Amino acid sequence: MPTKSVKSETQEALMDVLKSMRGVMSMNPVVAPQIEQFWKAQDHLLSEAEEYSRLWFKRRHEAARTALQTARETTTGDSPDPAKTMQAVAEWQRHSMERMVEDAREWFDMVSRCAKHVSETEADAIGESMEAAFKAAGKSKS
Template identity: 50%
Template sequence: MSTKKSHSNDPATLVGVFKQMKPPMSGNPVFSAQIEQFWDAQEKMLGEAEVFAQHWFERRHEAVRTALQAARSASSANSSDPSNALQNMAEWQRHSAERLVADAQEWFETVARCAAYVAESEAEAVEKTVDDVAAATKSASKSSKSEPV
């Protein structure tokens, strides 16, 4: 008795599905432009995500460095005057809030650019698909009107 289970999300199964889809999709001008534009948009969005992540990590590193400086300053402050320590911590918190605002602002800008890529990509794909279908239809109508040999 076999105990091997079949999983529909098995990579071998997915490869088989994509192989089955390839012939109808590759020969069909409707899918060609859509596929190309989809992957082009994916590439642009990955680039945007990479830039955002890089800036986010830079801000987090700055937060850690400045927190360490504030902690050192607070611990070395004159114990008879805790206002200096409180001022250092308040300054760090203010800059932390600024970093959080920068995170949110850059995130919204990144999402907006990605949405624009998708919209532009979709518009280009539709335009190319219409042109390809029109050309294919024109070519098919010419060949159907030709005289037999």
């Protein structure tokens, strides 16, 4: 029997939440552009992050592959040459730094593109919300 009272309390709580949302839902035409902009922006940001990640992983794979190649070059042979070993490691480090600089450059580019996209679409959504509000206000006066 206790489950019925818990169930009815849960239903009452849900009904209270739905009642409190009536005001927001009645503004749906005004809020709709903002909601749509939010989810479109989310999709855009995810696409940007996915592309950045793909390129980042490509560079990490290259780093691992070239590190293995450098390790093989410096540890094989009959008589290792310390000068050649140091040169090979320095060369790998130089390319590694180039990859890290590319990571940072692409990161800042991605963040800039995302910020621009969100700000532009947010401005559009605000304009659409204002139009919807004016239309709703006009309808309520009639």
